[in-house]
Amino acid sequence: MDATTAPHRIPPEMPKYGEENHIFELMQAMLEQLLIHQPEDPIPFMIEHLHRNNDHVPKIVVLGPPASGKTTIAMWLSKHLNSNLLTKENLMARKFSPNAVEARKYYQKFKTLPNNMLISLIKERMGDNDCIQKGWILDGIPETREQVLMIQTLGLAPRHVIVLNAPDTVLIERNLGKRIDPFTGEIYHTTFDWPSEPEIQNRLIEPKGISEQETAQKLLDYHRNIVRVLPSYPKILKNISADQPCVDVFYQALTYVQTNHRTNAPFTPRVLLCGPVGSGKSLQAALLAQKYGLVNVCCGQLLKEAVADKSNLGNLIQPYFDKEITVPDSLVVKVLTSRLEKQDCLQKGWVLHDFPRDLDQAQLLCAKGFSPNRVFFLNVPLDSILERLTLRRIDPVTGERFHLMYKPPPTMEVQARLLQNPKDAEDQVKLAMDLFYRNSAELEEFYKQSITLNGDQDPYTVFEYIESGVINPLPEKVS
Numbered sequence: 001m002d003a004t005t006a007p008h009r010i011p012p013e014m015p016k017y018g019e020e021n022h023i024f025e026l027m028q029a030m031l032e033q034l035l036i037h038q039p040e041d042p043i044p045f046m047i048e049h050l051h052r053n054n055d056h057v058p059k060i061v062v063l064g065p066p067a068s069g070k071t072t073i074a075m076w077l078s079k080h081l082n083s084n085l086l087t088k089e090n091l092m093a094r095k096f097s098p099n100a101v102e103a104r105k106y107y108q109k110f111k112t113l114p115n116n117m118l119i120s121l122i123k124e125r126m127g128d129n130d131c132i133q134k135g136w137i138l139d140g141i142p143e144t145r146e147q148v149l150m151i152q153t154l155g156l157a158p159r160h161v162i163v164l165n166a167p168d169t170v171l172i173e174r175n176l177g178k179r180i181d182p183f184t185g186e187i188y189h190t191t192f193d194w195p196s197e198p199e200i201q202n203r204l205i206e207p208k209g210i211s212e213q214e215t216a217q218k219l220l221d222y223h224r225n226i227v228r229v230l231p232s233y234p235k236i237l238k239n240i241s242a243d244q245p246c247v248d249v250f251y252q253a254l255t256y257v258q259t260n261h262r263t264n265a266p267f268t269p270r271v272l273l274c275g276p277v278g279s280g281k282s283l284q285a286a287l288l289a290q291k292y293g294l295v296n297v298c299c300g301q302l303l304k305e306a307v308a309d310k311s312n313l314g315n316l317i318q319p320y321f322d323k324e325i326t327v328p329d330s331l332v333v334k335v336l337t338s339r340l341e342k343q344d345c346l347q348k349g350w351v352l353h354d355f356p357r358d359l360d361q362a363q364l365l366c367a368k369g370f371s372p373n374r375v376f377f378l379n380v381p382l383d384s385i386l387e388r389l390t391l392r393r394i395d396p397v398t399g400e401r402f403h404l405m406y407k408p409p410p411t412m413e414v415q416a417r418l419l420q421n422p423k424d425a426e427d428q429v430k431l432a433m434d435l436f437y438r439n440s441a442e443l444e445e446f447y448k449q450s451i452t453l454n455g456d457q458d459p460y461t462v463f464e465y466i467e468s469g470v471i472n473p474l475p476e477k478v479s
Contacts, residue, residue: 067172073253276378
């Protein structure tokens with residue numbers, strides 16, 4: 001195709017198919033695996049890779065100093081994500097592995113494990129079918145820069161790395177209070193997690209190596225090594241304070257691992273803003289269009305333009321305008337699709353507001369092949385909407401708009417002649433609000449990946465949240 005002849009018309013279903021099926025990411029992941037493993041025959045290798053379909057399974061590393069709670073967080077993540085927890089202990093405890101038997105003997109004799117032995121255990125475990133299908137979570141591994149490089153050489157790359165941090169004084173205090181149930185292996189704490197049953201209390205024992213001096217030495221070793229480990233994961237690293245309740249740490253970690261990283265895949269934003277009248281949709285659409293060059297598509301404005309142009313569709317719409325009744329959905333969708341299929345919308349993307357307003361309209365728009373890839377619902381309470389709308393006024397002489405609270409008229413003379421739009425009357429606003437929220441639940445159910453925002457705050461704060469939702473991948477929803 002001649003690159004000098006432009007623009008080429010791209011059917012809207014092509015980029016939509018590529019985004020929905022993650023074609024770019026699929027090809028990128030397959031190319032990475034080809035370059036890492038360098039198979040003699042690439043075709044069967046690629047077929048096997050596609051059959052595995054495991055590019056999006058959890059691949060997580062949880063790091064942190066002693067007593068930071070990393071094992072607990074890794075265990076909870078493993079249960080919640082239905083993934084495999086890999087620790088140094090359970091890798092050595094494997095029953096039918098010659099490597100594990102050798103590692104156990106070595107560890108019993110020297111109380112340590114060489115890097116090559118640990119990495120061979122990891123490689124063997126990650127080759128098991130359950131790790132391939134469900135992913136893995138490494139607890140406290142890698143510990144050193146050398147282990148990082150050896151893991152990378154095997155082509156084992158995590159998608160998320162979590163690092164727990166807390167002051168050393170807090171960690172030493174935590175470690176001093178640690179107790180273990182020798183029957184169940186459960187870990188308790190004299191201050192934070194003491195069992196209620198006297199029977200369990202009486203049999204708890206103090207584990208070895210938790211004295212203040214021993215913990216301080218372990219922390220020194222950790223700090224010495226971690227500064228050389230973290231630079232290997234610059235774009236996938238999340239630091240979380242461990243000096244807070246464990247449940248809070250877990251939910252921060254869970255939120256992070258459910259977030260996809262930004263890719264180099266081509267992305268054309270197709271944004272839908274939903275919200276009641278007065279929620280700020282028009283302003284947010286204008287801000288998005290201004291900053292990212294999106295086409296601002298306001299359904300009401302399109303209908304007015306069609307009537308003003310006296311087009312065929314405009315002539316059909318005119319009688320409804322004259323009688324001040326609702327334009328049928330079929331005509332609205334025709335006007336809307338004729339705008340969305342234009343070249344600027346296909347190339348730059350669009351931000352749509354004021355349509356759809358109910359489930360039928362959403363299904364009609366989807367049936368025409370125009371589905372948004374980002375949907376935002378702006379929630380604003382009734383009191384705030386009434387304050388925003390019922391106090392709006394217009395000067396019939398100059399056409400200037402005022403707000404009795406936020407932008408009052410400059411003189412009493414101007415104030416005396418101000419008029420209110422009948423649509424801004426309190427009863428009309430309440431009716432419009434009721435109509436929106438009557439249909440919003442079905443719309444949110446239809447657009448399952450929608451994001452709900454608090455629209456009752458500074459408009460530029462709302463814009464920052466919307467902007468973040470547009471430029472970043474949508475979070476994964478784990479059941």
